[in-house]
Amino acid sequence: MPATHLVDRGVIRVSGEDARDFLQNLVTNDMDPVAPDQAGYGALLTPQGKIISDFLIVAIPEGEGGGFLLDAPLLQTADLMKRLKLYKLRSKVALDDLTEATAVIASSDGSALPEDAGLVYTDPRLPGLGQRAMTDRDGAAEIATVPAEDWHARRIGLGVPDGGRDFSYGDAFPHEALLDQLGGVSFRKGCYIGQEVVSRMQHRGTARTRVVPVVFSEGIAAETGAEAVAGGKPLGKVGSAANGRALALLRLDRVADALAAGEPLLGGGLAFTLAKPDFIRFPFPGEAGFGAAA
The missing domain is CATH 3.30.1360.120 (Probable tRNA modification gtpase trme; domain 1)
Incomplete structure (x- = not known):
């Protein structure tokens, strides 16, 4: 076993x-x-x-x-x-x-x-x-x-985030930690603590920051906590990593801007790309509908 x-x-x-x-x-x-x-x-x-x-x-x-x-x-x-x-x-x-x-x-x-x-x-x-x-x-x-x-x-x-490694307790919203993608949030039940904020983010599509899977081009992942940047501008941070892959908490709108400008995405100085798993339903940068419900 x-x-x-x-x-x-x-x-x-x-x-x-x-x-x-x-x-x-x-x-x-x-x-x-x-x-x-x-x-x-x-x-x-x-x-x-x-x-x-x-x-x-x-x-x-x-x-x-x-x-x-x-x-x-x-x-x-x-x-x-x-x-x-x-x-x-x-x-x-x-x-x-x-x-x-x-x-x-x-x-x-x-x-x-x-x-x-x-x-x-x-x-x-x-x-x-x-x-x-x-x-x-x-x-x-x-x-x-x-x-x-x-x-x-x-x-x-x-591509499943882990609290304390990929997002910080007391600082992250459920959408940022992918709870809405992993069955951790109900948008049909009655009120609960913090429900108004979560519902507003859902209906207005204002979750710009998300934990997303990334793949490092050289097969070596950046250390946990490394800064992610593009064109000298901050994107977020790299979280837990293994086998050349990692989870990173990123501002996806800034990722989209970097990709449109042809700027490489770097985590701890190492190039990476986003890798969308099947369970994620919101559009990634470069996909149709991105920006409407990121």
Whole structure:
């Protein structure tokens, strides 16, 4: 079983009779489809629409106590718990940080995990990401032996951003982090924290900055955090990289201007081009409709 222990993930349990409604009123995704056989992907935002944390949402079968588990970035779990408690008010909800006892593992090649790996769920963002599981931390090392670098290389190759590497929590909007492309935002559900800003960006097409996959011409990627420029003007920054590919947070309107002027795109001094994956639906620079809904 080729699997990776994602040591940078934490786990928060949200339980109680109001758990579903509590999350529905807070997170960006629609909680209605989330069930034991269908995980969800969403985020908690600031009132200004910035991402506090994104996470996968896993429903616990009623026979195992019910409620939901949030597969969240480890460095965000403390702040996420604090924010959730702030919004709890009189809701009949219990919040527990299970990180110390629980590990998140992920298929490193997109294949299925064994049923006895723990609480197994399919990554809802993209089929190619395969399955994940929550299991006892003490035994995680025995069943997940593939280095994390291998899992991230697969993620980067698929074009899926990772918070803290490809965008900054507290600074990025959901559109910038591709949540709207990966099923992490519902534009049909009712209100949630930051919903007005997100809806405005969607309907006005004002998301000029996006995390996009890039390919370096020489097969060697720039370091994470390297500046991306064209014609001496800043485009953004390079994020996580592997095998000559990377994810970069770029101003796509500036990329379009550079391409129209024949100026090379450079990250850390290395030339790159944009590589559009199938799941991205908005037009890239040079495609028909770009500028209308970038």
